[in-house]
Amino acid sequence: MRCEKSFSVEGGNFAAAGNVSSAIKGILKEIGLPKDTVRRAAIVCYESEINIVSYAKKGQIVLQADNRSVQIEAMDEGSGIADIEQAMKEGYSTASAQVREMGFGAGMGLSNMKRYSDDFFISSEVGVGTYVKMVVVNLDLKLNPDHPQWVETYT
Amino acid sequence: MTLNDVKGILDAEILVGEDQLGKEVKTAFSADLMSDVLAFAKPESLLLTGLTNPQVVRTADILDISAIIMVRGKRPSEETMKLAEQLKIPILSTKYILFETSGRLHRSGIVGCIEKVGSD
Numbered sequence: 657m658r659c660e661k662s663f664s665v666e667g668g669n670f671a672a673a674g675n676v677s678s679a680i681k682g683i684l685k686e687i688g689l690p691k692d693t694v695r696r697a698a699i700v701c702y703e704s705e706i707n708i709v710s711y712a713k714k715g716q717i718v719l720q721a722d723n724r725s726v727q728i729e730a731m732d733e734g735s736g737i738a739d740i741e742q743a744m745k746e747g748y749s750t751a752s753a754q755v756r757e758m759g760f761g762a763g764m765g766l767s768n769m770k771r772y773s774d775d776f777f778i779s780s781e782v783g784v785g786t787y788v789k790m791v792v793v794n795l796d797l798k799l800n801p802d803h804p805q806w807v808e809t810y811t
Numbered sequence: 812m813t814l815n816d817v818k819g820i821l822d823a824e825i826l827v828g829e830d831q832l833g834k835e836v837k838t839a840f841s842a843d844l845m846s847d848v849l850a851f852a853k854p855e856s857l858l859l860t861g862l863t864n865p866q867v868v869r870t871a872d873i874l875d876i877s878a879i880i881m882v883r884g885k886r887p888s889e890e891t892m893k894l895a896e897q898l899k900i901p902i903l904s905t906k907y908i909l910f911e912t913s914g915r916l917h918r919s920g921i922v923g924c925i926e927k928v929g930s931d
Contacts (some may be wrong), residue, residue: 671890674869678898683871691854691875698873699849758866759845768850 657686658722665705667712667734670758674739676717677702680728687721690796696772697726697792702782704730704788710755711735712785724809725774726792737780745776812836812920814878815903817857820919821880821912825890828878828901829858836877838924841913846871852876853924859912863887868894868902876900882909 670730673774681698689697699716708715712734720727737743744766751761770776773790780786797803798810815832818825825832839850841859842851845866848858854875860867863885871879878901881887886904887895905912917923 671865674866674873677873678869695854695873695875702869702873703846703849758864759843759848759860759862759870760866762844762846764844764846764850768846771850 659683659687659719661719663716663717663719665708665712665717665732667709667714668730670709670754673709673758674702677705680717680719683719684721684726687719689723689726689794693726693792693794693796697721697728699772700769700790700792701728702728702754704728705770706730706755706760707765707786707788708734710751710760712784715785720765724794724804726794727789728792729787729789731785731787733785736782736784736786737778738782740778740780742788812919816823816919817878817880817916817921820915821903821907823903823905826887826902826904827895828899829884831878831899831901834877834901837921839913839916840924841909843909849874851925851928856924857916858922859909859916861885861909863891865891865894867891868898868900871889871900872898878903880905880912882907882912 680701684694712732715732718729746767747763749761749763755761774793775791777789814834836857839857842848843861848870852874855877857878858876859880861882881904884906
């Protein structure tokens with residue numbers, strides 16, 4: 657089973673933050689991906705959704721998934737990031753009080769996205785927006801040639 | 812131990828998920844920062860926190876957390892309760908402070924879902 661789907665995320669709508677990630681988690685479970693893959697993909701998706709809500713006017717999350725891997729692209733029209741290297745450091749944050757009240761904005765978001773994904777790409781322009789691409793691989797399948805689906809998937 | 816044992820140890824009130832009191836739990840994570848929970852908590856753990864907004868439930872759902880324990884007598888907002896009911900995530904409320912809550916559970920055999928950061 658293969659799934660491609662695009663979701664829009666509204667900036668500043670803190671009440672709805674997480675709706676997209678919960679929906680995506682449901683889709684990934686339906687595809688039949690292992691628990692760990694679903695969980696890692698859900699975490700990176702949720703962090704990127706929180707970032708769009710916190711720092712952008714609007715954004716989009718695009719999911720592409722099959723039994724091999726999950727790709728999540730998060731793009732927004734927002735404030736952008738001036739210094740990506742600094743933003744990637746744990747503890748660095750420019751979050752508002754509202755974001756912090758929710759329990760976020762501790763400067764862990766981008767590093768969490770990198771921590772849980774197998775491939776991570778980020779690009780940003782100040783005043784324009786940010787693009788993040790993350791890939792989470794189904795390691796149960798990738799690392800196990802005896803898996804019933806391995807041959808049809810990788811040969 | 813079961814969630815019902817946890818309820819007893821913490822003299823807690825169950826606000827959501829009365830039907831899940833038989834659930835087994837072994838590990839826990841305490842934090843008021845959801846970003847830290849996302850970074851370090853492991854699946855099937857208890858989440859001990861003083862935060863009460865819907866993002867706590869959302870975080871618990873994303874991470875497959877077994878139950879949320881709200882400490883210091885905190886009570887969830889109506890929105891938080893609704894989301895927890897919808898996502899079937901139990902919420903307990905205890906009057907013990909976070910330190911006491913963690914200590915009482917640890918003494919009874921619940922351990923941290925990780926001991927130190929960087930150790931996994």
